[in-house]
Amino acid sequence: MYQAMTALGVAAESPYTGPIRLDGDPRGASVLILGAGLAGLVAALELKRAGYRVQVLEYNDRAGGRCWTVRGGDRITELGGETQDCRFDEGHYINPGPWRIPYHHHAVLDYCKRLGVTLEPFVQVNHNALVHGRTAFGGRPQRYRTVMSDYQGGIAELLAKATRQNRLDGMVSREDAEILLESLRSWGALNRDLTYAKSVLTSDRRGFERDPGGGLTARPVPSDPVALKDVLSSRLWSYLATGAIYEFQTTMFQPVGGMDMIARAFAREVGDLIRYNAKVTAIRQDASGVTATVADARGGGQPEQVRADWCLCTIPLAVLAQMELNVSAKMQAAIEAVPYSASVKVGLQFKRRFWEQDEHIYGGISYTDLPIRMISYPSTGYGAAGKGVLLGAYAFGPYAYEFTALPAAERVRRAVEWGATLHPQYREEFESGVSVGWHRVPGNLGCHGMWTDARREEHYDALCALDGRILLAGEHASYIPAWQEGAILSSLDAIGRLHRRVVNA
Structure with a gap:
């Protein structure tokens, strides 16, 4: 969807240059x-x-x-009259609609400044978050950084070999070929022999089997890269482009306390x-x-x-x-x-911030091909003791219709069930949840114009x-x-x- 939006010409810097001037007398x-x-x-x-x-x-x-924040004590009523009572603890919330502000959305940022709305960073890409496919790597979630490193490293090695074997003659000059090899070594973390293989260099991108330390246990142990053919067949590389899309490039922001x-x-x-x-x-x-x-x-x-x-x-x-x-x-x-897109979000409150405490994920988004599509971790309150709220699902299209055809409690239950595939702690730590399906919200009947x-x-x-x-x-x-x-x-x-x-x- 985001790639299609970009193709339609919407990925451009906002033309906003400052407050509007409405000179002249409207005469009442x-x-x-x-x-x-x-x-x-x-x-x-x-x-x-x-x-x-x-x-x-x-x-x-x-x-x-749609600039809306749901907090504990709020009631959500959908078409047909079904209601949900949000039971989040004080200080916790979910933004069912907009939840991030790109740095180049100048009008939003200017009104926030003029109206005194305090902003904080929103983490879009976290290299320690997860990417997951039901048939990839036996269904085991992978770290974003390992898939990205192994994908880039494998591609860099292939291109470096083709360059060394003069297969790019006619496309690059001899001088440019040497510069290309130098850039591929840097971009792909290639070793001296132009291979992407187990080493301290590659582990400095994808992570170590044992991290560098101190004293007698200081020596790091490099990790084993995944073969390019396995990365390609996993199709997890499809999630890597999101952070490069113009709307999602760093830096992004969110209002302190909720989008509303x-x-x-x-x-x-x-x-x-x-x-x-x-x-x-x-x-x-x-x-x-x-x-x-x-x-x-x-x-x-x-x-x-x-x-x-x-x-x-x-x-x-x-x-x-x-x-x-x-x-x-x-x-x-x-x-x-103009039809409107179906979209659903599910917010989940947990007893503790296990994604930080157990897995060292601080903000960012994990991606999956399960119907929940993604899990977004809060970009605030890092390291806080006590509870936390995740965006446990954000789906468009058929998955959104599938979710919102269900009673609200069942949507939350399924979000917990599917989310446990990435985070088994879900089952023990879950407390409460709410969901918003935009095509079932009176007064809106959809997420956005398509x-x-x-x-x-x-x-x-x-x-x-x-x-x-x-x-x-x-x-x-x-x-x-x-x-x-x-x-x-x-x-x-x-x-x-x-x-x-x-x-x-």
């Missing part, structure tokens, strides 16, 4: 913002500062949308503009304004009408497509054209255009889908165009 114009996710919160903050009269209608009883610290910071600025538990059922526009029909999301009471001069709608398209809405045929077709090149060519411009008095914003109206940066940039672009229309009217 009013804007109705639908949704208090990050796109809606950014719009509310900037439009309020520019002098607009702003109202925000939010379906949930909290701000943030960003939403809470925005809410401190514009919370008085937000009406919570407001379920929008229809959006109608005419020549002079926009009217939204609103009901109490908790039930009871009569629907009412809320009106403004303009409307910025950040409601996810999977929900918006089911509403009564009078926009142009092109915008309506665009709204209906664009293709063909859909973008046909529908993207119509989706983002000012349609009468209605504009759309959100990650779905960006070239950075599934990321908070995309939601913020789409919002800034939309309100900038709206402001120019208002000022020039």
Whole structure:
């Protein structure tokens, strides 16, 4: 999925260069913002500062949308009414939606700075974490570093031999061939004879059988590399590219205390503009304004009408497509054209941080071909005594549907069962868990919009255009889908165009 997103051109540095300037007098114009996710919160903050009269209608009883953190005492209710009560201990949490911020997502980082949201490093790649395949190495998990070292070393040896045998003549000059050999020795940890074999040099990459020490037990014992053919047939090399993808390159960040610290910071600025538990059922526009029909999301009471001069709608398209809405045929077709990804996360609390205490894994992600797909270790609280919470599953596509077709307790049980394949301690140390399947979350009905090149060519411009008095914003109206940066940039672009229309009217 991430490779496909990169191919679609979304792996680019954010063009954000600083706070938006909305110069000019809006002359008391009013804007109705639908949704208090990050796109809606950014719009509310900037439009309020520019002098607009702003109202925000939010379906949930909290701000943030998918910028959400689940803690002990929280209740999760899915479509169909099934509820989960999170029983995590104080200080522990899971981020069901966004959970990391790339260093080149300048808008998110700038708003965190401006709003006083403290950040800390998020560890994406940990060379001491695990990679696992059900049919690889007898189903035994391997350290990320050993697979990477043996893969690179084996490839380097093959290429070095081909170079020495002049098989690259015509592709590199004699001078470049010598430089290539020098680089392969360095990159692949090759020995003097250009082989990748058991030695202190190779063990300094993949790890030692016995680490260097002190005194009479100081002498290290090198480890035995795995043959390249076995690494290739294991297919565990497929996990090595993730950390090289632009969105996941070091350094990454997370807010201290949970991702919703960003939403809470925005809410401190514009919370008085937000009406919570407001379920929008229809959006109608005419020549002079926009009217939204609103009901109490908790039930009871009569629907009412809320009106403004303009409307910025950040409601996810999977929900918006089911509403009564009078926009142009092109915008309506665009709204209906974008499917949403199914995704599930499972958070698991354990009695102790065994991944650190037993296996020396501090942050990072282990990968597997089991339905849980990955295990992410907390990037905070290192070495703390007591309990800890892991992201015990993060799955997309068919596995996400498989998980969320199950009762919540069964999803957690299976995450524990599959996770024990990588960490046998799961069985003794597990305490409680929660799961979030995004296509079963009311108000969202999916994780993120799934664009293709063909859909973008046909529908993207119509989706983002000012349609009468209605504009759309959100990650779905960006070239950075599934990321908070995309939601913020789409919002800034939309309100900038709206402001120019208002000022020039």
